[in-house]
Amino acid sequence: MKQLIETLKNIFSIEDLRKRILLTLGLLFVYRLGCFVVLPGVDPISVSSHSQTGGLFQIFDLFAGGAFSKASIFALGIMPYISMSIVVQLLTLAVPYFQKMQKEGESGRKKITQYTRYGTVVVGAFQAVAYITLLKNQMQVVSNSINPLLFDVATVIILTAGTIFVMWLGEQIQERGLGNGTSLIIMVNIISRLPASFWAEVKSKSTSGSGILFLILELVILAFIILSTIMLIQAVRKVPLSYAKQMSGGSSAYSQRRGFLPLKVNVAGVMPIIFAQAFIFIPGTLVQLFPDSAASGFLRKLTDFTSLPHNILMFLMVVLFTYFYTALIMNPVQMSDDLKRSNGFIPGVKPGANTAEYIDTILSRITLPGSIFLGFIAITPAFASMVGVNTQFAYFYGGTSLLILVAVVLDTMQQINSHLLSRHYDGLTKSGTKIRGRNISTVDY
Helix, strand or coil: HHHHHHHHHHHHCCCHHHHHHHHHHHCCCCCHHHHCCCCEECCCHHHCCCCCHHHHHHHHHCCCCCCCCCCCCCCHHHHHHHHHHHHHHHHHHHHHHHHHCCCCCCHHHHHHHHHHHHHHHHHHHHHHHHHHHHHHHCCCEEECCCCCHHHHHHHHHHHHHHHHHHHHHHHHHHHHHHHHHHHHHHHHHHHHHHHHHHHHHHHHHCCCCCHHHHHHHHHHHHHHHHHHHHHHHCCEEEEEEEEECCCCCCCCEEEEEEEEEEEECCCCCCHHHHHHHHHHHHHHHHHHHHHCCHHHHHHHCCCCCHHHHHHHHHHHHHHHHHHHHHHHHHHHHHHHHHHHHCCECCCCCCCCHHHHHHHHHHHHHHHHHHHHHHHHHHHHHHHHHHCCHHHHHHHHHCCHHHHHHHHHHHHHHHHHHHHHHHHCCCCCCCCCCCCCCCCCCCCEE
């Protein structure tokens, strides 16, 4: 406890770190305030009586921090931006024009960011139309005293503008605050839903004598999943390396030093879950736009998190996105070139193409168990619901919540540790170096 208090004092004694933390908290507070601002033309009293939308929309509401069910100006949340980011990243792998921009450095990155923003406007407007259909047909909360055309146009503009504002908040946190802005917004939304969900589970279990014991068992299992998730995020496979260094005195002889190349079992971190969840929302959007289509029945099954098609699709998408995001972050060819320039090599493997192929093989092997574990975590809410866990609380057993919370907290703590250690303070852990970030790709000399 004394160490923790001393560390907190050190955090707020650093002016730059203090400003970053306060700015981050302030921007998150502004976002949470906006989640309670109801759309013009929507009856707030009717909204409160239709707050439970059910199915996949309840997961969407989890990501939006309750703004979706409250018919807030931030009802769409950050998901349109995430969806468009996925599309743009796919384009950088498949389209030569985007590949060229990616290789242009900072200027290319700015162009890609602009395309992502423009696309977010399109995706946000598309989802806004679907949300209006939900408000009118399912929730029935739109006031009859307002012109329908005026309401539709104004709501599309407001919801799209709300998404752009949330995107801007995330970018400001990323650049001037602390942590990943998009992930922090989602984390805050999930935390805001946890107390109500836990209380609903307590009330549902308090009706029977054995219910409290079952609730304790649920919490034990939840703690086990959290610990397993932390172990997965921090797990590292070390590949032995050797370094050839020319001896002093002008000698042509070389001495060797040994080290390790740390490759994370779960390089992608929380992103596969977020990517898969963003794509799963597409069927729900299509159902609202085309409720009477022939495929609406199958699409509705995809929006039900307890259905077999939904869980199969979710599992496969998480596994595929884990490999996809790992390929984006870890480039074996680039790593091989970096080792060659630093006179490093893997014992028994020739430098160049052979080293790149060897690293790629190792990455593929260690990513497989990590991706399967992520996929299992993503569909855990379905199993929790099957054994009697309240629907609201069941979501906190899966990747839609637990993995995001754990990964974002660890990543933010790592950034705080970096600020403290750079100024010769102890970190949040006793040694100051135990928390590993999600993107470890450096060489341990």
